[in-house]
Amino acid sequence: MAEVAYFTKEGLEKLKQELQELKTTGRTNISKAIAEARDKGDLSENAEYDAAKEAQGLHEAKISQMQETLANARLLDESKLDVSKVLALSIVKIKNIQNGATMSYQLVAESEADMKTGKISMISPIAKGLLGKKVGDIAEITVPAGKMEFEILEVSR
Numbered sequence: 001m002a003e004v005a006y007f008t009k010e011g012l013e014k015l016k017q018e019l020q021e022l023k024t025t026g027r028t029n030i031s032k033a034i035a036e037a038r039d040k041g042d043l044s045e046n047a048e049y050d051a052a053k054e055a056q057g058l059h060e061a062k063i064s065q066m067q068e069t070l071a072n073a074r075l076l077d078e079s080k081l082d083v084s085k086v087l088a089l090s091i092v093k094i095k096n097i098q099n100g101a102t103m104s105y106q107l108v109a110e111s112e113a114d115m116k117t118g119k120i121s122m123i124s125p126i127a128k129g130l131l132g133k134k135v136g137d138i139a140e141i142t143v144p145a146g147k148m149e150f151e152i153l154e155v156s157r
Contacts, residue, residue, distance in 0.1 A: 005069060006076050006088040006122070011112040015073065019066045022059065030056045069111065086130045086155055088122055093154035094130070097138065102153065107131070126150075 007015070034056065037049035076089050086092050086107065093104045105120045107130070113121040120127050129141030130152070139150045 004072050004074055005109040005111070006074050007109050007112065008089060009075060011109060012073055012075055015066065015070060015111060019063065019070060022063050022066065026059055026063075030059055073109075083155055083157055085132055085134045086152065087132075089157065090130075091156045092130055092152060094139070094150040095153055097149040097151060104154075105130075 030052065033052040034049065037046055037052045040046060040048060043049050083090070088107055091104060091106045093102060095102045103118075105118050105126070107122050107127045108119045110121040110123055113119050113124070122128075122131075125143050126141055129139045130150070133139050133152050135152050135155055137152045139152065141148050141150065
C-alpha cells in the first residue's frame with residue numbers, strides 16, 4: 001500500500017499538471033517515435049524501435065506511479081495546523097549546536113522537495129528528527145555523517 005503524502009496547494013497542482021502533460025504530450029511524442037522507427041523496416045533488427053518501446057514502458061510506469069501518488073495525496077489546510085510543534089508543511093528555523101549555523105526549512109512531500117528553496121522531504125532524516133519538536137527543544141538527528149544536534153528556534157507556516 002502506498003504512503004499518504006501531504007501537499008501544499010501549489011505542489012498538488014504541479015503534480016496534476018505534470019501528470020496531464022505526460023498523458024497527453026508525452027504519449028503523443030512516444031507514439032510518433034515508435035511509428036517513425038517502425039517505418040524504418042525490419043523490427044527484429046531495429047534498435048531504434050526497441051529503444052522507443054522501452055521508453056514507452058518507462059513512460060507508462062512513471063504515469064502509473066504519479067497516479068498512485070495523486071490517489072494518496074492529501075491537501076493540508078495550513079491555516080488549521082498547530083504551529084506550536086513541527087508538523088508536515090511547517091517552516092522550521094533551526095540552529096546547529098556544534099557550529100552555531102542557523103538554517104530554515106519547510107517540511108514537504110518528497111515530490112516537492114527542493115534544497116535550493118529550503119524545502120526538504122518529510123522522509124529525510126532531518127525532517128523525521130524534527131517532527132513533533134517544539135521551540136526550544138533539541139533534536140538529536142542521525143545523518144550519514146554521524147549524529148547532529150539542532151535547537152528549534154522557530155516554527156511557523
